[in-house]
Amino acid sequence: MPGDRFPSKDEDRKTADLAWSAVGYLLAGLLFYGGLGWVIGTWLGNREAFTAFGALVGICLSLYLTYVRISQPSSRRNPK
Amino acid sequence: MSLIAEVTGSLGAIGYGLAAIGPGIGIGIIFGQGVQAIARQPEAYGVIRQNMILGFALAEALALIGFVVPFVFGK
Amino acid sequence: MSHHISTSVHLAMSESADCANQHLMNDLGCGFPAPSAEIFFLEPYATFNLLGMDFTITKTVVLLGLVMVIVLGFFFAAFRAPRLVPSKIQSLGEYAYLFVRDQIAREVIGKDGDRFVPFLATIFFFVWIANLMSVIPGAQFPVMSNLAFPVSLTLIVFLTYLFLGMKHQGPVKFFTNAMFPPGVPKAMYLLLSPLELLQLLVTRPATQAIRLFANMFAGHLLLTTFTVAAWYLVGPNFVGAFGAAASFLVTVVLTGFEMFIQGLQAFIFTLLTAVYISGSLHAEH
Numbered sequence: 001m002p003g004d005r006f007p008s009k010d011e012d013r014k015t016a017d018l019a020w021s022a023v024g025y026l027l028a029g030l031l032f033y034g035g036l037g038w039v040i041g042t043w044l045g046n047r048e049a050f051t052a053f054g055a056l057v058g059i060c061l062s063l064y065l066t067y068v069r070i071s072q073p074s075s076r077r078n079p080k
Numbered sequence: 081m082s083l084i085a086e087v088t089g090s091l092g093a094i095g096y097g098l099a100a101i102g103p104g105i106g107i108g109i110i111f112g113q114g115v116q117a118i119a120r121q122p123e124a125y126g127v128i129r130q131n132m133i134l135g136f137a138l139a140e141a142l143a144l145i146g147f148v149v150p151f152v153f154g155k
Numbered sequence: 156m157s158h159h160i161s162t163s164v165h166l167a168m169s170e171s172a173d174c175a176n177q178h179l180m181n182d183l184g185c186g187f188p189a190p191s192a193e194i195f196f197l198e199p200y201a202t203f204n205l206l207g208m209d210f211t212i213t214k215t216v217v218l219l220g221l222v223m224v225i226v227l228g229f230f231f232a233a234f235r236a237p238r239l240v241p242s243k244i245q246s247l248g249e250y251a252y253l254f255v256r257d258q259i260a261r262e263v264i265g266k267d268g269d270r271f272v273p274f275l276a277t278i279f280f281f282v283w284i285a286n287l288m289s290v291i292p293g294a295q296f297p298v299m300s301n302l303a304f305p306v307s308l309t310l311i312v313f314l315t316y317l318f319l320g321m322k323h324q325g326p327v328k329f330f331t332n333a334m335f336p337p338g339v340p341k342a343m344y345l346l347l348s349p350l351e352l353l354q355l356l357v358t359r360p361a362t363q364a365i366r367l368f369a370n371m372f373a374g375h376l377l378l379t380t381f382t383v384a385a386w387y388l389v390g391p392n393f394v395g396a397f398g399a400a401a402s403f404l405v406t407v408v409l410t411g412f413e414m415f416i417q418g419l420q421a422f423i424f425t426l427l428t429a430v431y432i433s434g435s436l437h438a439e440h
Contacts (some may be wrong), residue, residue: 016263017434019129020427021354022137024362026144028353034148051152058350059141065347066137068338070130 033058092150099146106139263429279425286417297371309364320435
């Protein structure tokens, strides 16, 4: 079988899942923290700066989350 | 003052169109090189795929930032 | 001289009727009538009121019914009287069904995938035929370019994997499994858990619906632009002949490309459905 060299099907599926939801994570971070920044900015009177800052923080957090999710299978493989 | 060219209409849409060029090329390069790497070294499939998705997420983040900027600063 | 005649014609006709038939050569000053999002708002064939709700029958609704009849009719004809030695239409139906089973269900979900094949096959062929309506002469309108239809389909998929996740992982466990990925410092959960929840409940279905909608919308707009450009450039000189011919050629090439995209988007929509169902069946850790 040519597929034998590849990592197990289960792990394969997990990374496939992540590949498709990476955009969803990024959008979620952007919307949530950008929206939070918008609310705080409206409250404090500097909407644009806070929204932009919130969106950047959200993007960074989503990227971190994607990184955590993606390195999860391999870190699980090592201890055994 | 002489005007050489003028752009009117929805500038946000034009701005996003321009902002999407870079990530579009970047994502193309990432997946193209990723598939090439898998073809050369199938046993490193898992690692290559992880890094491919990570690179894709990074490039896609730029496209999404470009999408948000017209909403925030567009007037 | 010709300009003078066309100007007098211009004055004789109303403004809108004039610009509807605009070419580059008859210099009426209308410019290129670039198609916009307006082409997706079609004239209703009929409007009626039933039980206090307004129903509007447009081309989209008619095509939706047609798609339903085609898909139902094909699979009914294929599997109404299945035989061990299949007839032509039965073997075609089996081939189509096995494609979804082998390429999507077993590939993505695994052993448990077989019981979802009817669901996935229904979605795949419904979306595919609905997309294909974009290039079929006479129809030429992609049903899925109306955001309501991808959203309805995605809602069905969303409720399916939500229900499956709660059933297989437990109602609360399903959400905690999704919200607390391992390998993160405890304090970070405060920042990351909202993102996970938002991703699960909002952006994941939203991106699935918008991906299908936007591809069909953009494809139809692209084809319309080049068709209108071919019509606009027609004229009795070099630019008119060459430009119109080139634009028409691009339309033909893009139609082929568009057919590829339609199949691909139907496949991706079904693949994502399978991926999300698989994620609900097997806990993340």
